[in-house]
Amino acid sequence: MKIAPSILSADFADLATGVAAVEAAGADRLHIDVMDGHFVPNLTFGPDTVRALRPRTSLPLEVHLMADDPDRWIAGFADAGTDILLVHQEATAHLYGTLQTIAAHHVQAGVVLNPGTPLNTLDEVLPLVDQVLIMTVNPGFGGQHFLPAMTAKVAALAKTRTARGLNFAIEVDGGINDQTIGDVTAAGADIAVAGSYIFGGDPAQRLAKLEGRA
Ligand SMILES: O=C(CO)[C@@H](O)[C@H](O)COP(=O)(O)O
Numbered sequence: 001m002k003i004a005p006s007i008l009s010a011d012f013a014d015l016a017t018g019v020a021a022v023e024a025a026g027a028d029r030l031h032i033d034v035m036d037g038h039f040v041p042n043l044t045f046g047p048d049t050v051r052a053l054r055p056r057t058s059l060p061l062e063v064h065l066m067a068d069d070p071d072r073w074i075a076g077f078a079d080a081g082t083d084i085l086l087v088h089q090e091a092t093a094h095l096y097g098t099l100q101t102i103a104a105h106h107v108q109a110g111v112v113l114n115p116g117t118p119l120n121t122l123d124e125v126l127p128l129v130d131q132v133l134i135m136t137v138n139p140g141f142g143g144q145h146f147l148p149a150m151t152a153k154v155a156a157l158a159k160t161r162t163a164r165g166l167n168f169a170i171e172v173d174g175g176i177n178d179q180t181i182g183d184v185t186a187a188g189a190d191i192a193v194a195g196s197y198i199f200g201g202d203p204a205q206r207l208a209k210l211e212g213r214a
C-alpha cells in the first residue's frame, strides 16, 4: 500500500516543514486538495501552491481537484509541476474529453467518485485513466469519519479492473487511519490518502503505523 499524505491537515503557514517531514518519513507521494468554494464548500490551494512546493520535494505531486469545470485548470496545474491530476466525475459534463486533455498535457490522469456516485458511471473512461480515487468521506473537509459502505465499492472496482484486464491504480481518500486502512487494503486499494491522521501526531510514527496495518 502506498501512502499519500494530504497537506490539507498540515500547517498552512509552514507547508514546507510538513512536506519535509512526510518525505523523510517515507511517504510515496503528496496529496494536494484543491477546493474552489463551489463544487465543495471550502477554499484551499491553486496552481501557485503546486509551483511553490515543486522545488521543495522530490515526491510526486498529486492534485485532487474539487472544482467545477475542471478543464479551466488543467493547463495551469500541468505547468506548475503536477504529476497526477484527479478530477471528479460529478464536476464535468465532458469527462472523457477532460481526461484526454489531461493526458495531452503529459500529466497522469485520474478520476474521482463521490460516495453517492455509482461505479458504472466510469464504465466508458476506465481505459483512459491511470488512477481511480474512491472518496471514503464526502469531499470538502479533513477529519471526517470513514464511510464503511465504501469498502464494497473498492472491492467491486478491483473486480472490474481484473475482469477487464486494466491496470489503473485504486486510491481511497477520507477517514483513513490505523483502524480503517486494513479493510481498504484487503478490498484492493493500492494507495491511501491520509491527512488528519498523519499530521495529527508525529508524521513518521503515524506513517509507520499505517504501513504496519495496511
Ligand atoms: O479530499 C479530501 C477531503 O475532501 C481529503 O484528501 C482529506 O484531506 C482527507 O483528510 P482526512 O480524512 O485523512 O483527515
Ligand SMILES: [Co+2]
Pocket: 006, 031, 032, 033, 064, 173, 193
Ligand atoms: Co483529497
